[in-house]
Structures are given as C-alpha cells and as structure tokens.
Amino acid sequence: MMQMNVQLLISAVILGLSMSGVYFLLTVGLSLCYGLMRMISLDQFFYYALGAYMVYTIRTLTGSFWLGVGGAILTTLVVAFIIERLINKRVYSKPVMFSMILTFGVYLMGVGLIKYIWGLTPKPVASPIGGSLNLFGTGVPGYRVFVILLAVVVYFAVQFFLNKTIVGTAIRAGIDDAEKVEVLGNNISRLFTITFIIAAALSALAGAIHAPFVMVSPEMGMSITAFAFMVVIIGGLGSIKGTMVSALIVGQVVSLGALIWAPLAEMAPFLVMMIILLIKPTGLYGSKYAGRA
Amino acid sequence: MPNIVEVKNLNAAYGQSKVLFDISLAIKPNERVSIVGRNGAGKTTLLKCMAGLLTPTNGSVVFNGMELGQKPPYEVARMGLKYIDQDKHVFLDLTVRENLQLSSYATNDYDWDKVFAHFPKLKILIDRKGAYLSGGERQMLMIGRAILGDPKVLLIDEPTEGLAPSIVDDLVTTFHELSKDCAILTVGQNLSFVSRVAERIYAMKEGKLVAEVTDEAEIKANSYSCYL
Numbered sequence: 312m313m314q315m316n317v318q319l320l321i322s323a324v325i326l327g328l329s330m331s332g333v334y335f336l337l338t339v340g341l342s343l344c345y346g347l348m349r350m351i352s353l354d355q356f357f358y359y360a361l362g363a364y365m366v367y368t369i370r371t372l373t374g375s376f377w378l379g380v381g382g383a384i385l386t387t388l389v390v391a392f393i394i395e396r397l398i399n400k401r402v403y404s405k406p407v408m409f410s411m412i413l414t415f416g417v418y419l420m421g422v423g424l425i426k427y428i429w430g431l432t433p434k435p436v437a438s439p440i441g442g443s444l445n446l447f448g449t450g451v452p453g454y455r456v457f458v459i460l461l462a463v464v465v466y467f468a469v470q471f472f473l474n475k476t477i478v479g480t481a482i483r484a485g486i487d488d489a490e491k492v493e494v495l496g497n498n499i500s501r502l503f504t505i506t507f508i509i510a511a512a513l514s515a516l517a518g519a520i521h522a523p524f525v526m527v528s529p530e531m532g533m534s535i536t537a538f539a540f541m542v543v544i545i546g547g548l549g550s551i552k553g554t555m556v557s558a559l560i561v562g563q564v565v566s567l568g569a570l571i572w573a574p575l576a577e578m579a580p581f582l583v584m585m586i587i588l589l590i591k592p593t594g595l596y597g598s599k600y601a602g603r604a
Numbered sequence: 605m606p607n608i609v610e611v612k613n614l615n616a617a618y619g620q621s622k623v624l625f626d627i628s629l630a631i632k633p634n635e636r637v638s639i640v641g642r643n644g645a646g647k648t649t650l651l652k653c654m655a656g657l658l659t660p661t662n663g664s665v666v667f668n669g670m671e672l673g674q675k676p677p678y679e680v681a682r683m684g685l686k687y688i689d690q691d692k693h694v695f696l697d698l699t700v701r702e703n704l705q706l707s708s709y710a711t712n713d714y715d716w717d718k719v720f721a722h723f724p725k726l727k728i729l730i731d732r733k734g735a736y737l738s739g740g741e742r743q744m745l746m747i748g749r750a751i752l753g754d755p756k757v758l759l760i761d762e763p764t765e766g767l768a769p770s771i772v773d774d775l776v777t778t779f780h781e782l783s784k785d786c787a788i789l790t791v792g793q794n795l796s797f798v799s800r801v802a803e804r805i806y807a808m809k810e811g812k813l814v815a816e817v818t819d820e821a822e823i824k825a826n827s828y829s830c831y832l
Contacts, residue, residue, distance in 0.1 A: 477705060477709045480705060480706060481706055483695070484695040484697075487696055488693060490657065490677075491689075491693055491695070492695075493676070493678045494655060494677050494678075494686070494687045494689075495706055496707065496710030497678055497706065497709065497710045498676075499678065500676070
C-alpha cells in the first residue's frame with residue numbers, strides 16, 4: 312500500500328513537472344511581451360494551437376514528429392512576423408486594454424482559420440518517444456521526461472539570450488524603460504518585432520510538444536488560458552525566473568491537487584495565486600516598475 | 605559659421621493643451637546654450653520635440669542642415685542629436701558595462717576610452733548594476749552613454765537636479781570639455797550652474813521664448829533670474 316502511494320506520488324510529480332514545462336514555454340513569451348511592449352498578447356494562444364496543428368500535419372505527411380516541431384516553429388515565426396508588422400505594432404503606444412482586445416481578435420481569427428483548414432474534429436498526435444524510465448520503482452513515460460528537460464534547456468537558453476547577447480540586453484533594458492533604449496539610438500520597433508516572434512515561436516513549441524498529451528483541437532488555446540495567466544501573474548509580469556518558478560508551482564499544485572481530490576486540480580491554483588498576490592501583489596519576482604503604463 | 609540646430613516656429617501640444625508657442629532658436633557648433641524658466645514653462649517639451657520623442661503640431665527642427673520631420677528618436681540619436689532626460693534614469697538591472705554596450709551597439713562606436721577620460725570613475729564601477737549607482741554616478745553614466753557615437757549636439761534636461769554641489773562643480777568642468785567636441789543645450793533652474801556653463805541663455809515663460817541673453821557680464825550677473 313505504502314509503495315503504491317509512493318509510486319502515485321512520483322507519477323504525479325513527473326506529470327506536474329511536464330505540465331510545468333508546457334506552461335513555462337507558453338508563458339515566457341507572454342511575460343516578455345508584457346515586460347517589453349506592455350502588451351497582453353492573447354494571440355499567443357493561437358500560435359500555441361497553430362504549433363500543435365503543424366506538428367499533426369507534418370507528422371501525418373512525413374511521419375516525423377521532430378520535423379513537425381521544426382515546421383511548427385518556422386511557420387509560426389512567419390505568421391507572427393506578418394501579424395506583428397501589420398496589426399500588433401499599431402497598439403504598442405496605446406493603453407494595455409487596446410492590445411488585449413486587438414490580440415483577442417487576432418486569436419479568434421486564428422481559431423477560425425484553423426477550423427476552416429483542419430475542421431472541428433480533434434486530431435491525435437502520437438508520442439514520438441515510447442517506453443518509460445524506471446524512477447524508484449515507478450515507470451515514468453520517456454516523453455514526459457523529455458518535455459521536462461526541454462523546458463529546462465529553453466529556460467537556460469532564454470537566460471543566456473537575455474543576459475549574454477546584446478539584443479537580450481536591449482530587451483532587458485527595454486523592460487525597464489523602452490523610451491530610454493530608443494534615445495540611445497536603438498531601433499525599438501525592431502526590438503519589439505524580435506521579441507514578439509521569439510514569444511510566438513516559444514508558444515508554438517509549447518503547442519507542438521503538448522500535442523501528444525492532448526487531442527489537438529481549435530479551442531485548445533482557450534482551455535489553457537487560465538493556467539497560463541496564473542503562471543504569469545504568480546511569477547510576476549516580465550520576469551523569466553518568476554515564470555519558471557511559477558510554472559513549477561502551478562504544475563505541481565494541479566497535479567498533486569488532482570491526486571488528493573480531483574476538483575482541487577482546478578481550484579487549488581487559483582487559491583495559491585490569491586494567497587501569493589495577497590502577500591506580494593507584484594507576483595513572486597515581479598518588479599514594481601512593471602506596472603507602469 | 606552655420607547653425608548646427610535651428611528650431612523654427614515650433615508649436616507643440618499634449619492633446620488639446622497647447623504647450624509651446626512659435627519657438628524659434630538656433631545653436632552653433634560647440635556652443636553651450638541654456639534655457640531657463642519656471643516649472644511648466646515648456647523646457648522639457650521643447651527638448652523632447654527636438655529629440656523626436658514628441659511630434660510638434662507645426663514648425664520644424666533642422667539639424668545639421670536636414671529637417672528632422674517625423675524621424676523616430678533612434679534615427680535622431682544616430683544622426684548625432686542625443687537627449688539626456690532629467691530623471692537620472694539608467695537601466696537598473698544592467699551593469700555600467702551593459703549600459704555602455706547598448707549605446708555602442710546603437711552607434712557602432714566602441715571607443716570607451718573617451719567616456720573614461722571624462723568619467724574615470726565609471727571604469728571602476730564597470731560591473732556595478734545601475735540600481736546601485738548614486739545620483740552623480742548615474743548622471744556620469746547617462747552622459748557617458750550619450751557621447752558614444754560622437755554626437756554633434758547634447759540636449760540635457762535638468763543636469764544638476766538632485767546632485768551634490770561638489771558633483772555640480774565637476775559637471776561644469778565636464779561640460780566645458782565636452783563642448784570642444786559638440787554643442788550642449790541644457791535646460792534648468794540652477795542659476796549658479798547656468799551662469800558658469802552657458803555662453804548664451806534663452807528664457808522661457810508659459811511656452812514662449814521671452815528673452816535671449818548673450819552678454820557674458822549679464823550671464824555672470826544672473827540678470828535673467830527674473831524669469832524664474
């Protein structure tokens with residue numbers, strides 16, 4: 312009985328960590344967009360769904376999941392670039408409500424396009440990694456371990472990009488004050504574009520690697536929205552480290568909550584968010600500067 | 605000698621509220637000019653219009669013979685018209701080195717020796733984050749960042765605000781040295797500083813230029829103080 316409980320616990324923790332990985336990949340872009348452009352980019356949920364559908368399509372056509380992931384990222388880079396240049400850039404200087412409404416419109420259009428191209432029937436994507444690893448006597452699916460490791464690699468890659476490259480330095484400075492970056496002679500509009508398409512690519516990656524866990528459907532972006540926002544808010548808007556820590560918390564709360572009592576999986580993360588915000592209204596790693604208009 | 609900057613009949617507004625009324629002024633290369641006036645006179649708005657941060661309702665800014673029109677601030681900065689604002693804002697999460705790198709990246713000028721020649725202390729503080737710099741050190745860094753790319757004009761808003769008197773004295777010397785390479789336009793209300801730095805003074809009141817003082821003796825005697 313005791314061994315059974317330990318196995319359940321290990322399974323739940325691994326499940327939670329893999330969910331944290333997906334949440335992190337999806338929300339790091341949201342966090343960067345808000346941090347730099349003061350924009351709530353709801354269209355990231357469209358790129359998330361697009362990533363999943365591209366994996367489904369390319370895998371169906373070629374049989375390669377990994378080619379599908381690459382194709383999903385490349386397609387989304389192009390789509391996001393066009394949307395940013397044609398639509399989103401018009402609201403950067405406007406209050407945040409404008410970006411919410413506009414990008415929600417982009418999201419709805421995107422979902423409509425997905426329905427038009429792929430139809431309403433959910434699509435299955437098989438896991439590219441079969442088998443399982445033995446962890447303290449518990450069988451852990453290999454693909455879940457891969458998702459966890461991928462999220463860790465992406466976290467360090469994003470940290471390296473932000474801290475060790477000049478474009479990343481400019482993004483960090485822009486999160487502090489975009490206007491000051493521009494008066495030094497830096498093209499802030501180009502910086503916004505780079506940040507936005509990186510965010511979209513990460514959202515597409517989240518959708519692509521999440522596809523084998525769920526049925527790929529047009530509304531899949533909407534179903535993850537609440538958890539994604541919880542992660543961003545708990546972590547603190549604009550903070551990558553906060554996003555990672557918050558994703559870990561939310562993933563575990565959902566997974567372990569479900570282990571204790573199924574409805575807790577939905578309720579507990581909101582409770583955790585409320586408690587954290589009561590103690591620290593800016594989120595765990597949020598800057599007091601992030602709230603300014 | 606032709607003017608490096610000419611502002612012609614400049615008008616500006618925030619929404620329906622008009623702030624600048626037919627401002628015209630000129631600055632010669634390597635000249636040190638100050639604009640004085642009370643809070644709300646429109647000094648900062650004028651500098652922001654010149655730097656491209658605010659679009660004038662009409663009028664023009666001509667820099668180095670070229671009308672700036674609606675060029676974005678980064679292009680104005682790359683052309684050699686650099687703006688340093690009054691809030692002593694350096695990037696708090698970035699080190700001094702990273703702050704300088706951002707400016708070098710924008711202007712493709714990696715010669716930091718000229719920055720350290722004016723502000724040797726920055727070399728010592730090179731790995732310190734902006735958040736841990738004093739007001740004077742932040743001002744040094746802001747000017748240091750701005751002189752990368754060899755600007756032709758520095759627009760400096762309230763350079764002495766919040767600084768200790770000894771640091772203000774150092775700034776006077778620095779501005780005299782900097783003006784060997786570029787023109788400097790400062791705005792502010794510190795009469796002692798203005799009289800020691802400026803070769804020419806404009807006075808602003810309620811969005812209009814109301815006086816120009818060019819006589820050295822009048823500048824030294826703070827004869828323009830009636831506008832403050």
